[in-house]
Amino acid sequence: xxxxxxxxxxxxxxxxxxxxxxxxxxxxxxxxxxxxxxxxxxxxxxxxxxxxxxxxxxxxxxxxxxxxxxxxxxxxxxxxxxxxxxxxxxxxxxxxxxxxxxxxxxxxxxxxxxxxxxxxxxxxxxxxxxxxxxxxxxxxxxxxxxxxxxxxx
Amino acid sequence: xxxxxxxxxxxxxxxxxxxxxxxxxxxxxxxxxxxxxxxxxxxxxxxxxxxxxxxxxxxxxxxxxxxxxxxxxxxxxxxxxxxxxxxxxxxxxxxxxxxxxxxxxxxxxxxxxxxxxxxxxxxxxxxxxxxxxxxxxxxxxxxxxxxxxxxxx
DNA sequence: ATAAACCTTGGAGTTTAATCCAAGGTCAAG
DNA sequence: CTTGACCTTGGATTAAACTCCAAGGTTTAT
Ligand SMILES: [Zn+2]
Ligand SMILES: [Zn+2]
Ligand SMILES: [Zn+2]
Ligand SMILES: [Zn+2]
Numbered sequence: 001x002x003x004x005x006x007x008x009x010x011x012x013x014x015x016x017x018x019x020x021x022x023x024x025x026x027x028x029x030x031x032x033x034x035x036x037x038x039x040x041x042x043x044x045x046x047x048x049x050x051x052x053x054x055x056x057x058x059x060x061x062x063x064x065x066x067x068x069x070x071x072x073x074x075x076x077x078x079x080x081x082x083x084x085x086x087x088x089x090x091x092x093x094x095x096x097x098x099x100x101x102x103x104x105x106x107x108x109x110x111x112x113x114x115x116x117x118x119x120x121x122x123x124x125x126x127x128x129x130x131x132x133x134x135x136x137x138x139x140x141x142x143x144x145x146x147x148x149x150x151x152x153x
Numbered sequence: 154x155x156x157x158x159x160x161x162x163x164x165x166x167x168x169x170x171x172x173x174x175x176x177x178x179x180x181x182x183x184x185x186x187x188x189x190x191x192x193x194x195x196x197x198x199x200x201x202x203x204x205x206x207x208x209x210x211x212x213x214x215x216x217x218x219x220x221x222x223x224x225x226x227x228x229x230x231x232x233x234x235x236x237x238x239x240x241x242x243x244x245x246x247x248x249x250x251x252x253x254x255x256x257x258x259x260x261x262x263x264x265x266x267x268x269x270x271x272x273x274x275x276x277x278x279x280x281x282x283x284x285x286x287x288x289x290x291x292x293x294x295x296x297x298x299x300x301x302x303x304x305x306x
Numbered sequence: 307a308t309a310a311a312c313c314t315t316g317g318a319g320t321t322t323a324a325t326c327c328a329a330g331g332t333c334a335a336g
Numbered sequence: 337c338t339t340g341a342c343c344t345t346g347g348a349t350t351a352a353a354c355t356c357c358a359a360g361g362t363t364t365a366t
Contacts, residue, residue: 003312003313004312004313005311005313014354014355014356015313016354016355016356017353017354017355019314019315020353020354020355024353033313033362035313035314035361035362035363036313036314036315036361036362037312037313037314037363038313038314047283050283053252053255053256053259054256055353056249056252057249057252057253057256058211058249058253062352067283068283070280074274074275074277074280075273075274075275076273077273077274078270078271078272079267079268079269079270079272079273079274079277080269080270080271081274082267082274082277082279083264083267083269083279084269086260086263086264086267086279087264089260090257090260090261090264093253093257093260094257096253097250097253097254097257099206099209100211100246100249100250100253101250102206103206103207103209103246104243104246104250106206107239107242107243110239111236111240111243114232114235114236114239115236116232116233116236117231117232117233118231118232118233119231119232120227120228120229120230120231120232121223121227121228121230121231121232121234121235122227122228124227124230124232124235126232126235126236126239127223127227127235130200130203130220130221156342156343157342157343158341158342167324167325168342168343169325169326170323170324170325172344172345173323173324173325177323186343188331188332188333188343188344189331189332189343189344189345190332190342190343190344191343191344208323213323214322214323214324215322
């Protein structure tokens with residue numbers, strides 16, 4: 001059993017955040033001490049881990065609540081409903097994944113065109129690309145200056 | 154040249170959003186009409202595209218401003234600075250990508266364990282996994298009910 | 307038995323990223 | 337020369353997700 005401070009330390013979040021999650025129906029401690037302290041068990045902790053992972057990946061707390069709260073009227077829902085919700089989220093994750101890959105590619109190719117040297121960025125290919133068209137971000141150029149000859153311009 | 158309404162329509166955002174981006178130094182129209190209307194050129198449009206893509210992928214406007222604003226004191230910066238910034242962002246993107254892949258895997262395996270049938274979700278493997286430990290999310294189970302025999306429980 | 311470190315509640319404040327509004331100026335069509 | 341769609345500004349409001357605060361109760365250790 002963790003008290004709120006222990007659980008929050010475990011995941012490096014604020015105790016306030018846990019109270020906030022509780023108020024918003026995401027995670028309630030499975031019990032309370034005699035004096036009213038929140039007591040979280042292992043399952044609560046795992047649920048928190050799930051919440052934090054979902055959040056880290058771009059789901060809003062509302063999204064996460066959707067996902068977690070089906071459980072509430074469990075008996076009035078079919079497997080199809082539950083699976084549908086998960087599959088919808090999965091589609092969203094995969095869309096995000098695709099965007100992210102696209103963006104990583106852009107950044108990689110931006111990075112590759114730049115020499116990374118110590119001279120003025122006046123003619124830096126990265127800045128050139130950002131200033132004008134981002135076609136340059138995707139186009140593969142050897143270097144912004146003069147074909148990797150350095151900074152003699 | 155686009156006026157604010159045209160550019161915002163082009164990217165399906167509000168004109169207000171463009172004014173907001175301008176106020177926060179992300180994108181200024183390259184000129185104004187005699188009467189003060191904002192006029193965006195193709196480069197502005199491409200820059201906006203970059204902003205929106207970065208945003209879509211989870212960068213905050215501050216992150217994006219960092220990336221775009223090096224250009225301001227360009228001459229006092231070295232290629233190394235610029236490339237460093239891009240590489241930092243790239244690391245962040247790749248970290249996010251890894252998390253996202255992890256999460257997609259979890260969701261996929263959650264989805265796979267569930268029959269998706271029309272019967273009550275009372276014993277749905279997805280809910281079971283979410284309720285308790287998320288070890289179940291990752292562990293591969295054939296089905297929550299009885300090894301794909303359906304809903305005779 | 308008293309201080310330090312924890313916990314409780316309710317409510318206010320913050321940040322980010324818009325989004326809306328009011329009062330008014332501009333422009334093309336009829 | 338007026339109507340309607342568009343634009344200007346500044347300022348208010350929103351929503352999400354915390355984050356902090358005040359006033360007080362609890363636990364643990366010396
Ligand atoms: Zn260089
Ligand atoms: Zn460079
Ligand atoms: Zn089922
Ligand atoms: Zn199921």
